[in-house]
Amino acid sequence: MADKGGINKEVLKILEVAQGKSQDELLFTYKGVLFPSSTCSNETFEAMESFEAREDDVMLTAYPKCGSNWAVHLLKDMIHATYNKTPPGVIPLLEFGAPNKFEKLKEESSPRLIATHLNYDLIPKSCFKKKTKMLVVFRNPKDTAVSLFHFYNNNPMLPNYSSFDNFFPDFLSGKVMYGSYFDHAVEWNKYIDESRVLLLTFEQMKADLEVSIKKIAEFFGFPLTEEQVKNIANGASFKSMKEKSGETHGKFGPVIFRKGDVGDWKQYFSEDQNQQIDAKFEECLAGTKLGELLQYNIHCK
Template structure:
């Protein structure tokens, strides 16, 4: 009998997310670590403690995002870029560095460079070695209203996360930071304090949607990946949102639709009421107005009725 193919760490974690116990309470599916909520099926105190001594490399390619801001899209972009440069297919294996068990971090030590890494962790939780090695870190941000809508739908479609009976209930938790990975606004405020460091660059989901090829060039130059214009066009073809959604079952199994839903700009207008919109406006004004990341978001263009 032929042996079945051994699943990668990433595939095993996708299985855990999909086959998590039926939708139950937040107390069962989330846990609090240092005042931030995390999914208990794939994150643990032991993993966070192990991350404290994780050894980054100076040639790692690190993607940093708040949830539902383009994470999996950029992961695939970097895999395609590295595949083209190496002239060989790379395995889409490594999950977020905080997912899984400490044994996964041990296996990560054996991966050849450049490793493509990603995380939703806030600045304070990033392993110190990334800063000591001055690893290049790409921050991908998205306007808070579309991020909230996408996060709400992700909760609805992810068995490993609790169910919300309504958008209004989810919005109340989102605006107060009582969702996985905490407050969107605190997340961006922390990173804004480090945006001028030479190994950190930020791009927006909106710019990727409206001027994709230019953003691909920025990404390749930031990470020192020497791609020709022709090669960048090939990456663009392979990683358009439409292409990613079409192959999402291959890359993300039965959870493909949860990870790649619409990818639209302005979808927030379908659920936000005027009061909710004003609440987010006030939060933005308080925390991000006239900051570098706030300016980059082009809030007036993308977040006004």
């Protein structure tokens, strides 16, 4: 059971930090990439370089608004079902919080749930040396753009955009937090066939959550029963997570859980924007395994 009071205190503390900042101060640049200054810092990034991964860490990586909160929810339930262990933290993002967090992580019993939005080249090197298994989640770029636009405008920790038309050029060029969606995708496509990587899409999870849970469980070695798979799937529907978001994420719940739809982009994209992102997809991902997995012609046309 989540510690509702602890979650609310944690969220309120972060929101207080954000409220004292101007729009320009809400983001900062580290190694050429924008990050939210209320949750990330240069000091934490520097401390993270000495983070000691474990072979049995359960790791999730996803570009923002591609389904990371959903996947974290699933992984927490799987770990609890398998080990009777409840991983701590609201969103266990490696890059969030104070530099001393890595000392605390050393003390946590295995398996630890580790999550990140970082691109491949910023993930701590120990994760690769230890061959830590990574679940990588992607979502079609058009729905990701719309979801990230709303996240910016509903989140006091991020600058606001007056319209989707103003947001779109920044998304396309990667001038948003965590950088370019397409840079992330191109990089992860290089590792799609590695045995330590399982790449799933938001759309696959929406189409058949039980099948996705079984794939994740097999990948991490969680011996789940059919009944456990069904129970985890029932508790992880978008409707269920949204209803419980006040308990699981405090005041931040409504910011994180908006619609969870596939195809919402059709309400926002102009013909010109469609053509621009179609061209970008063609340039970066056409003919790749990740491009095929994203089923662009089905979800983005």
